[in-house]
Amino acid sequence: MLKHIALASNIVDTAPGVGPAETTPDETTHFGVEFLSSSVSKGNLDERVKSDFGLSDKLSYMLMPTIQFIFETILYDSNDHLKYFETVHHGYGILDITQDKVDFSFQQQDHLVAGVASHKAKKLTLKKNKNKFEE
Numbered sequence: 001m002l003k004h005i006a007l008a009s010n011i012v013d014t015a016p017g018v019g020p021a022e023t024t025p026d027e028t029t030h031f032g033v034e035f036l037s038s039s040v041s042k043g044n045l046d047e048r049v050k051s052d053f054g055l056s057d058k059l060s061y062m063l064m065p066t067i068q069f070i071f072e073t074i075l076y077d078s079n080d081h082l083k084y085f086e087t088v089h090h091g092y093g094i095l096d097i098t099q100d101k102v103d104f105s106f107q108q109q110d111h112l113v114a115g116v117a118s119h120k121a122k123k124l125t126l127k128k129n130k131n132k133f134e135e
Contacts, residue, residue: 005036005038005044005045005085005086005087006036006037006038006084006085006086006087006089006091006093006106006121006122007034007035007036007082007084007085007086008033008034008035008036008082008083008084008085008104008106008122008124008133009033009034009079009081009082009083009084010032010033010034010081010083010131010132010133011031011032011033011034011081012031012081031131032131033104033124033126033131033132033133035093035095035104035124036093037091037092037093037106037107038086038089038090038091038092038093038106038108039090039091039092040090040091040092040109041090044087044088044089044090045064045067045068045071045087045088046060046064046068046087046088049063049064049067064088068087068088071087072085072086072087083124083133083135084106084122084124086106086121086122089108089109089121090108090109090110091106091107091108091109091118091121092107092109092118093105093106093107094107099128100127100128101125101126101127101128102125102126103123103124103125104123104124104125104126104133105120105122105123106120106121106122106123107119107120107121108120108121
């Protein structure tokens with residue numbers, strides 16, 4: 001269903017609610033991070049809902065904030081390792097890699113209006129010798 005979303009998550013060795021990751025949430029339960037940026041041109045949740053359900057522009061515009069809120073809240077509430085999840089805005093990711101850290105930045109871009117500058121939606125940092133995001 002969703003082809004383009006923005007997502008950042010700590011990766012743990014067990015599923016949420018199972019085993020040591022739930023009972024001992026220290027760095028020994030984390031082994032990496034995941035970073036997925038959105039797309040400037042491909043459809044996100046709003047375009048998919050509109051096309052899949054045949055909604056008018058007006059109805060889609062009215063319903064999408066509620067649908068997005070419900071969808072993202074359920075995902076955040078069910079996975080405490082999720083650090084960023086965004087389903088509607090278009091954009092891209094920027095990695096700034098230095099000797100001491102990697103900064104992961106999510107940029108949002110209005111793809112329908114020419115000449116509009118992108119803006120930073122979220123930035124997460126992975127410090128040297130660490131295995132989970134810091135905000």
